[in-house]
Amino acid sequence: MTWNNSSEINFIRQDELESHLLNLPANHPGLDGGVGLDPILTLRFVTEGLVNSVVSTFGLVGNVSAIVILATQKLDLHSFLRHILIALAVFDIIFLVTTFFLYSLPLFSSGYHDHFYQILAPKLLIPLSQIALTGSVYSIITITIERYLATCRAHLKTTSPPRTSVIAIVAIVTFACIYNAPRFLEYATQLQSVKYQDYYLGPSGRPVPLGKAYSKLEHRLEATEFRTSSCYILLYLLFGNGLFMTFGPIAVLAVLNWNIHKAIRLKEQRKALLMTSNAFPQAGHPLLNPARSFPGATTTSTTSPFSPEASDEKDLTITKILFGIVAVFVICHIFKMILVTLEVIFNLFFGTNLPASMGIEILMTFNHMALVFNSSINVFIYIHKDKHFRNAAKAFCQLPNSIIV
Template sequence: MEQNITNLTSDTVGICDTSESKTFQFYAWGIVANIISAYGIIGNILSVIVLRHRIMQNSTSYYLISLAIYDTIVLLSMSLFLAIPTIYLAKGDLEDYYYAYMYMHPFCYPVALFAQTGTIYTTMAFTIERYIAVCRPLEAANTCTLSRTKRVICLIFVSSLVYNLPRFLEYETVQYIDSSSNTTLPNIQLTQIGTNEIFRQVYFIYLNLFTMFLLPFTFLAVLNIQLIRAVKVARNARIKMSTSASKEANLTVMLIAVIIVFLVCQLPSIADNILWTIFEKGQLHCSIHYIRFTTMSNLMVVVNSAINFILYCLFGKRFRKVFIKIFCKWKKTEPQFKYIMYDSVVINTGSRRVLNPTKFYDTDSTFV
């Protein structure tokens, strides 16, 4: 999720007429992205509540909880530091927030990229685990354990944070005097490190393209194809499948849907980052076609972070059942009846024998 709001930095101010691009970004980010982000945050919170239920306790659920947390950070960052500032750029509203955002950007922007890195590698982690569980079931018992899953989640967190530490040195907020209003205004610009050609080539071209795109996306594409083949084989042998095997197949289908949507939504950002690295920023900001493309690629990232709850509900049978159990509780009216069980002890009354009337059990029973 690159920072591509036009006219944010001094090297683009005044170069091009960006009124059309600002209007396009206002509707795409300021309206659509904010609505999607609000829904996605609610959906991710609901997903965490459901996935934490005791019925859902397994290694895959831990990965999905971690993914929901990263997605929520991405959505919050998109809304607070990309979508809302666009409202000021296009309409002139929220001026105080916009100036506050200019000072927050150098610190909050790396947090968004940290969350996006965590999202990519968490998706990669549960895909590898699902591949082992489905395609190498004999290794699953020793590999797909809760303790190992927790260690992998911690490793992804630390690695994502360390990898994005240079991002904190990339931008800085400076003040300049606006000649038209004769006032001092804040502005975001690249630091000396951010403009260093060696840094840009090593970090953005070689390291970033390999670490953030080539490696994870190649793994995801190859393993997803293997999972799809395994599901087809399982469906052909559905009659012979046990209940546990059927649940595993259902879980695999749900995760395949998550992976496919992830690949589709994230692929445009690969091209966006390549263009952002190769071409001059002034040249890109003068192209309305690029601005529309990068706006939509960032919007696709938002969609990806917000849509998983829908996928869980559509493809996850157990997820739906637990969700209904938690949030849609109702008291069933069940047929009940009462019966009396007399004790078998009898007493002699001299002329006749009768059941003991003082010993009985009054029981309510319910058929489920």
């Protein structure tokens, strides 16, 4: 709750009041400017409350616009990538909506926090947000695999059947639901008697209890025995989460994108040498004669509209979009990687969970903010990297060319 620097009578949970009295220094100067006693609560209000709400709003508008543009506009994308990008936008929308009701709205509305949040969070918001996050991660991996096959293993890649994208999306959703099924068992809502204490702020800004404490029956979110068991924490939350949701996906993305980058550089070098060969023929150069460099390869005319070179620009644009998505993904998951690493260290070497310290709270707060940003930024990457998507966005928004750069 908010603490005011006045003699107004307010109420607070008794355990919270005792915690503030124990941790507040005797020479505390007061609470000028409306800053709360708890700096973490203030940080959460600014980041998870204000910043996340603004970013989520832009993200929701952007992702909805991306779905409409991808579904209705004529873009230079084949159906598989178009459908996976739509699925990615849907997952991001679900994640943004659920995180708003999980982390932002409870900071703005005590009525929602005390009544609706406690009921919605354990069986709906927490599992659904994790399912959406998993779907988003594996949609990016699917796009990366497609780009890897198209760029580095073109001789293995054939025309995708119309239902390939549907099968891929169903597989992603199925895996996300199965993998996150334990999330439905982590928390439960219980009706508890909570003690409250009236107080007022004295001249020094310290809370002064007023009268006797009293009790109220309230719904409270409590971790289940399943959630607190050491086996579940170690196997699922630490190793499972680290392998399938953090370090595993990042390792796969790093390896595949590095190979894609090398293949693109090789293509660019070959293209440059081919252009040079028009004036200075070098038929013996391996880059100019793929048939001699790669067993089973055939020489293709560069002037044919159906040659691989004719689609280089489209492939390069798609790959640039992928690199942008992956770069933002890795950056926004740095806080999560730090938290998972610390959790593993504390559990393996100290036999305990992460301590409830200010540093850990700050890391968790910035982790939530980074994940929200990651789910909101993709449409702007499309606009920046792809001129066809940019033109489609201009036409969709009916804006002059000078608006979107």
